[in-house]
Amino acid sequence: MNFEDIAKQAKNASLEMAELTTEVKNKALLKIADALEENKSQIFEANKTDLEQAKDSVSPSVFNRLKLDENKMRDMIQGIRDVVKLEDPIGKTLLARQLDEGLNLYKVSCPIGVIGIIFEARPDVIAQISSLAIKSSNAVILKGGKESINTNKTILGIINSVLDSIKEFPKNALSQVFTHDDVAQMLKCDASIDLIIPRGGNKLVKFIKENTKIPVLGHADGICHIFTDESADFETAKKVIIDAKTQYPSACNAVETLLIHKNFNKKDELLKELENAEITLVSNPDTWAFEHGDKTLAYKVVTNIDEAINHINTYGSGHTDCIITKNEQNAQKFMQKVDSAGVYQNVSTRFADGFRYGFGAEVGISTNKTHARGPVGLKGLTIYKYKLIGNGHIVKDYVDGTKHFNHKDL
Incomplete structure (x- = not known):
């Protein structure tokens, strides 16, 4: 089947999905979670094959993303069950207004439609996105990296086998493609696909944005900063920075640059503790606008908070940035003036995650300033429509002055 046919089938499925009840969607999600739990060994075996094939051809950071562990x-499974607990985002009345007697306007949440997801070596992404798509009544077309092809096929195969057993669920709601040509076709398919979400490196995201007319939601880089203010507590700074750099170094929300106030009186001790945590410190990088993806951390001493904020807004990627401080005024200034999707005070940048935010799961993190920003969960996969209900009302009466709007919120 060619890509255009896959996209048309997904479009048809998306129109049917708009009518799914919350009960049907939650039943599907619970069955999927159980099926993945029951078939863990099959998934791990597929992942083992991918790891074996990729071990000599990918970087350590990509290998870490590719690897599925317990x-x-x-x-991944808990994320699906958490999505079940979330309120259904579809069919919510966001505004109700009487325009005139018997003429009522409603703004109601609805699915986006068909979403194309292009991602690299993150096989757990399939379950996350599928669960959010089901709960938000969207159809998705998934294109994963070649490194995880066996894991991806296995996971989506399990998911679709569950959906096939639920008679109310439309066919072809979740589909998967595999080739570079499929990606090229996806980017051209603006008649059927409503949104593209890339999850991967800067090159991938840049390529997609430059080669499609379809709206793109996502982020190119994860250049996250931590600013250790003059008043920062040493233990807090040490704990937060080490976690943000070492807990999962290849994650997009890992810290890449540490800024230290010149009057922070434990700078040397802090840097020593970071080295003891096996962090490689770089004081004069070739560029500050760089995502290392490993245990390398660039650092710089700054004169004041204004220099720190300016540095972040100049070299950062608008992802997630943090201040370590006991000065509440500085904290508020930092959080107000740093132009990022996530601005934190005294906590690790690794918290920038839909699962940790209680969204159940996420399709990615967006640095966009329209539609959705930060971790994109259920609400980020919805849009709205206006429903106007009347009884033979015509505009001519209002233009002539025969009738008048009263615009009362209901």
Whole structure:
């Protein structure tokens, strides 16, 4: 089947999905979570094959993303069950207004439609996105990296086998493609696809944005900063920075640059503790606008908070940035003036995650300033429509002055 046919089938499925009840969607999600739990060994075996084939051809950071372990599997399955607990975002009345007697306007949440997801070596992404798509009544077309092809096929195969057993669920709601040509076709398919979400490196995101007319939601880089203010507590700074850099170094929300106030009196001790945590410190990088993806951390001493904010807004990627401080005024200034999707006070940048925010899961993190920003969960996969209900009302009466709007909120 060619890509255009896959996209048309997804479009048809998306129109049917708009009518799914919350009960049907939640039943599907619970069955999927159980099926993934029951078939863990099959998934791990497929992942083992991918890891074996990729071990000599990918970077350590990509290999880490590719690897599924018990922790990732647990979080993946729990994420699906958490989505069940979330309120259905579809059909919510966001505004109700009487324009005139018997003429009522409603703004109601609805699915986006068909979403194309292009991602690299993150096989757990399939379960995350599928669960959010089901709950938000969207159809998705998934294109994963070649490194994770066996894991991706296995996971989506399990998911679709569950959906096929639910008679109310439309066919072809979740589909998967595999080739570079499929990506090229996806980017041209603006008649059927409503949104593209890339999850991967800067090159991938840049290529997609430059080669499609379809709206793109996502982020290119994860250049996250931590600013250690003059008043910062040493233990807090040490704990937060080490976690933000070492807990998962290849994640997009790992810290890449540390800024230290010149009057912070434990700078040397802090840097020593970071080195003891096996962090490689770089004081004069070739560029500050760089995502290392490993345990390398660039650092710089700054004169004041204004220099720190200016540095972040100049070299950062608008992802997630943090201040370590006991000065509440500085904290508020930092959080107000740093132009990022996430601005934190005294906590690790690794918290920038839909699962940790209680969204159940996420399709990615957006640095966009329209539609959705930060971790994109259920609400980020909805849009709205206006429903106007009347009884033979015509505009001519209002233009002539025969009738008048009263614009009362209901």
